[in-house]
Amino acid sequence: MTKPITGFSKLTKKEKIEWIATHYTQHPESTKEILFKYWNTDVQLQQLHDEFIENTISNFYLPLGVAPNFLINEKLLAIPMVIEESSVVAAASKAAKFWLDRGGFKTTILGTEKIGQVHFMYTGDFSILRDFFTDVYPKIITDSASLTKNMEKRGGGITNIELRDQTDKLDHYYQLHCTFETIDAMGANFINSCLEQFASTFKREAQNFEPFSKEEKNIEVVMSILSNYTPNCLVKAEVSCPVEELTLSNEISPKEFAEKMVRAIAIAKAEPHRAVTHNKGIMNGIDAVVLATGNDFRAIEAGVHAYASKDGRYTSLTHAKIENDVFTFWIEIPLALGTIGGLTNLHPLVKLAFEILQKPTAKELMQIVAVAGLAQNFGAVSSLVTTGIQEGHMKMHLLNILNQLGATEAEKKEIIRYFKTNTVTHSSVLEVYNRIKN
Ligand code: MEV
Numbered sequence: 001m002t003k004p005i006t007g008f009s010k011l012t013k014k015e016k017i018e019w020i021a022t023h024y025t026q027h028p029e030s031t032k033e034i035l036f037k038y039w040n041t042d043v044q045l046q047q048l049h050d051e052f053i054e055n056t057i058s059n060f061y062l063p064l065g066v067a068p069n070f071l072i073n074e075k076l077l078a079i080p081m082v083i084e085e086s087s088v089v090a091a092a093s094k095a096a097k098f099w100l101d102r103g104g105f106k107t108t109i110l111g112t113e114k115i116g117q118v119h120f121m122y123t124g125d126f127s128i129l130r131d132f133f134t135d136v137y138p139k140i141i142t143d144s145a146s147l148t149k150n151m152e153k154r155g156g157g158i159t160n161i162e163l164r165d166q167t168d169k170l171d172h173y174y175q176l177h178c179t180f181e182t183i184d185a186m187g188a189n190f191i192n193s194c195l196e197q198f199a200s201t202f203k204r205e206a207q208n209f210e211p212f213s214k215e216e217k218n219i220e221v222v223m224s225i226l227s228n229y230t231p232n233c234l235v236k237a238e239v240s241c242p243v244e245e246l247t248l249s250n251e252i253s254p255k256e257f258a259e260k261m262v263r264a265i266a267i268a269k270a271e272p273h274r275a276v277t278h279n280k281g282i283m284n285g286i287d288a289v290v291l292a293t294g295n296d297f298r299a300i301e302a303g304v305h306a307y308a309s310k311d312g313r314y315t316s317l318t319h320a321k322i323e324n325d326v327f328t329f330w331i332e333i334p335l336a337l338g339t340i341g342g343l344t345n346l347h348p349l350v351k352l353a354f355e356i357l358q359k360p361t362a363k364e365l366m367q368i369v370a371v372a373g374l375a376q377n378f379g380a381v382s383s384l385v386t387t388g389i390q391e392g393h394m395k396m397h398l399l400n401i402l403n404q405l406g407a408t409e410a411e412k413k414e415i416i417r418y419f420k421t422n423t424v425t426h427s428s429v430l431e432v433y434n435r436i437k438n
Helices: 013-024 028-037 043-050 088-100 126-143 145-153 188-208 254-270 272-292 297-308 348-356 362-384 390-405 409-419 426-437
Strands: 064-072 075-082 106-109 114-121 157-165 173-181 220-227 234-242 318-323 326-334
Touching (some): 013 028, 064 348, 075 088, 075 272, 088 390, 114 188, 145 157, 145 188, 173 188, 234 362, 254 326, 272 348, 297 326, 326 362, 390 426
Antiparallel strands (some): 114 173, 114 220, 234 326
């Protein structure tokens, strides 16, 4: 068995590779070869990537694609997407093209509030704690002035700090529930720095607050951290058109299509198993743009799914209705995104993604990302209620299967031609491939 290692992070990159290849892989030489193959030949660029995280040994590529023809509030955009799933960019592009001829996407920002909390334990009387909070509030603001100065210049800063009694959830548990406006930054660093300062002022001043007993002075701050649940950092994106214009399927009429779409959304609203998959389809679009723009997709995922269960049951993030023969399809989703800070000014491809998107503000990015989610969901559900998804999905997956089989370019061409009019399954591809080979 491999022994634990100390000081791994101090080894050079090559030493790390040597160690991992020898101790954890069966073929160290080919392990090294593949890791080196993914190093960038531009030494500076590679160093930039090495320094994003600890213990980098190589790069992990994902495709960067572009979905063109997105008309968003009358502005025509091409959306960069980073994703490995074959059919996602194709589905987004198809939905964008479809809605381009029907007025495009309309979006509205419903809020931009970010949240952070100082969680603490206190065993004394709540009314004394309230008096202390009133006393300490101005000191908290003054002490964090150096941290908030630049953000205030940009129009943001702390918007509120509230003392919350949470003892109905956990004995002795209180919090400072703080809200922030972070303009074009996602704001995690700003918020966390502010919160740690609030906590430090809070603890220091508790020591000097006369009405507290000796024990009460020892307020225990457990932690200070932003919340990725941002229900008031919210964006709405919508498409609509007369039902008769929903000419998507040769098999069913526009009216039947519209009704099936509404029913499919109703099912996703009613039933959590379907809702999770339905929302996963939305996240195919959302995560792809979030990744391309260097934002934190884990934060977005966590916040979005919490929002999907805000009423006590996990449900659909999209909505659909038919009213006066008009079909409307929309999404309302929390997206705490940034267009400055973090990776956004560092990663060359992220910078390029922002250029392609015409240098959006954070609010504009929220709108673009929400549209990508809505388009993706429209694409997935419209396939599901008509042909099913496998037809399109397998067509897109065909190249993956051919690459796995090691097909040559000429073989690929011939097989793709064959499957233009035949159903793609793994076994049918294998059969045709073997026939051509022999
Ligand atoms: C696959 O990645 C996403 C779908 O399952 C979404 C959905 O079912 O709505 C097709």
